Amino acid sequence: MEVERGNSTRTRNVRLTAIRSLFSYAALQHPEHALLIQRVLDIPPKRFDKRTVTFLTAGEVDALPAAPDPNRWEGRRDKVMLALAVQTGLRVSELTSLNCDDITLGDGATVRCEGKGRKQRTVPLDRPVQKLLGSWLNERAGHRCDPLFCTRAGRRLSRDAVAQRLSVHAQAAARACDGAL
Known part of the structure; x- marks a missing residue:
């Protein structure tokens, strides 16, 4: 997503959060797919550097x-x-x-x-x-x-x-x- 679509790391993490929410719900509804669901839930968010807030002179x-x-x-x-x-x-x-x-x-x-x-x-x-x-x-x-x-x-x-x-x-x-x- 970051390379092909030009999305930022924050956008990637927000979308990952939405996917995790869906898969958390799916884990309750479909326990037979627990292994696949757990693999998706284990994807870590990507770290990024926060911009330093500066002040005006x-x-x-x-x-x-x-x-x-x-x-x-x-x-x-x-x-x-x-x-x-x-x-x-x-x-x-x-x-x-x-x-x-x-x-x-x-x-x-x-x-x-x-x-x-x-x-x-x-x-x-x-x-x-x-x-x-x-x-x-x-x-x-x-x-x-x-x-x-x-x-x-x-x-x-x-x-x-x-x-x-x-x-x-x-x-x-x-x-x-x-x-x-």
Whole structure:
């Protein structure tokens, strides 16, 4: 599978898990085939190297939100979204689920979100991100329950859309950081 189809080791192991589940069930239903079933269940998962998670340097953190084009509506949206993500550490699902009323500006500025396990989380905002969010909320001119980061049609951004935008801006930021990103 890995050579002919180009599957990764993780894909192979996931499929092996599914096959094992089927054969575990078959062992109960057809004990007469126990020897063959046991041979299949004895196939070990393949080991693989896990990728090391790295962190952005200060220069890369500055370059990423600076990468979107501020002359375009999408660029301004993406700049705010990336700056908010970098400063707060919100997950993509938390970013895409934010509504306009989840942002509190002024003294004690915060962003309120619902995280994993439906846990409510409130994260403080620093002045530069407050300023970006304030101008974005004015430009966005959305109602309280409207998504904070949306498409031109007003629909909530999907995870895939955020991943695509991040990929585009990471490439631009990498060029600005001499390929470091």
